[in-house]
Amino acid sequence: MKLLQMADPVRYSRMTTPELRETFLLEGMFRPGGLDLAYVDLDRTVIGSAVPTTSALHLETQPELRAEFFCERRELGVLNVGGSGSVTVDGETFELGKLDCLYIGRGSKVISFSSEDAEKPAAFYLLSYPAHAEFPTKMVRFQDLEGLKLGAVETCNKRTIYKAIYKEGLRSCQLVMGFTLLDEGSNWNTMPPHTHMRRSEVYLYFDVDPAHRVLHLMGPPQETRHLFIGDREVAVSPGWSVHAGVGTKSYGFCWGMGGENQAYDDMDAVAIAELK
Numbered sequence: 001m002k003l004l005q006m007a008d009p010v011r012y013s014r015m016t017t018p019e020l021r022e023t024f025l026l027e028g029m030f031r032p033g034g035l036d037l038a039y040v041d042l043d044r045t046v047i048g049s050a051v052p053t054t055s056a057l058h059l060e061t062q063p064e065l066r067a068e069f070f071c072e073r074r075e076l077g078v079l080n081v082g083g084s085g086s087v088t089v090d091g092e093t094f095e096l097g098k099l100d101c102l103y104i105g106r107g108s109k110v111i112s113f114s115s116e117d118a119e120k121p122a123a124f125y126l127l128s129y130p131a132h133a134e135f136p137t138k139m140v141r142f143q144d145l146e147g148l149k150l151g152a153v154e155t156c157n158k159r160t161i162y163k164a165i166y167k168e169g170l171r172s173c174q175l176v177m178g179f180t181l182l183d184e185g186s187n188w189n190t191m192p193p194h195t196h197m198r199r200s201e202v203y204l205y206f207d208v209d210p211a212h213r214v215l216h217l218m219g220p221p222q223e224t225r226h227l228f229i230g231d232r233e234v235a236v237s238p239g240w241s242v243h244a245g246v247g248t249k250s251y252g253f254c255w256g257m258g259g260e261n262q263a264y265d266d267m268d269a270v271a272i273a274e275l276k
């Protein structure tokens with residue numbers, strides 16, 4: 001498993017562009033026919049992707065976890081950002097269309113991923129944190145999620161937030177997970193921005209045109225930097241960092257968090273005029 005060791009705000013301020021990318025960005029995941037995992041030392045996050053084609057892919061335990069099976073002490077969120085597919089958990093199969101989400105509880109032993117059509121494979125995004133209790137493995141369909149509308153056309157940030165794994169939705173120990181879709185012509189996400197020292201956050205950008213990029217903002221509000229991010233790439237945001245972005249064309253993104261609390265609204269808002 002790849003290891004990401006987070007930098008603190010002191011080291012961050014001296015980092016070059018390649019160092020920032022190496023530390024906070026995951027590229028090269030979502031390989032057709034592959035299952036990739038990365039371990040982040042912050043909040044013990046595991047970030048992964050599974051793109052099954054002609055055969056099923058199995059989520060195995062990893063030496064770094066010192067666990068008999070992947071979910072022995074962990075919970076796992078799965079969001080499908082590709083074609084139709086299925087996830088089988090201890091013999092029970094869940095069919096996931098695009099943007100359907102599955103929560104897999106601690107103690108689940110045998111987990112595998114399949115695609116309905118190898119030519120249009122499912123693309124399962126995986127986000128996992130340690131769990132202290134077992135919650136039921138359950139899925140929610142995109143069409144059954146209630147969207148929260150934010151922003152406006154005049155500020156180019158009209159968007160809908162879909163919460164899937166959270167206190168009033170699919171229950172979990174610490175994982176909070178959902179996604180945001182932008183309205184046509186609105187390309188700013190999470191603007192005005194915020195930080196939340198109590199939780200780290202992970203963004204997966206998807207449906208980014210291969211010729212385009214999302215300019216992702218990170219860092220303390222008074223010392224921001226940017227990462228240009230392509231399709232199906234992942235940015236990790238420590239609690240001290242803002243996480244916002246603007247696309248050169250439309251896109252979607254999955255956000256997920258772990259840490260001290262599960263209160264989605266627990267954010268320290270930053271006024272746009274205070275950003276540096």
Ligand SMILES: O=C(O)C(=O)C[C@H](O)C(=O)CO
Binds near residue numbers: 180191
């Ligand atoms: O567009 C947004 O605003 C978001 O999606 C914000 C994220 O959900 C977030 O940062 C939650 O802490």
Ligand SMILES: [Zn+2]
Binds near residue numbers: 195196201243267
């Ligand atoms: Zn946030």
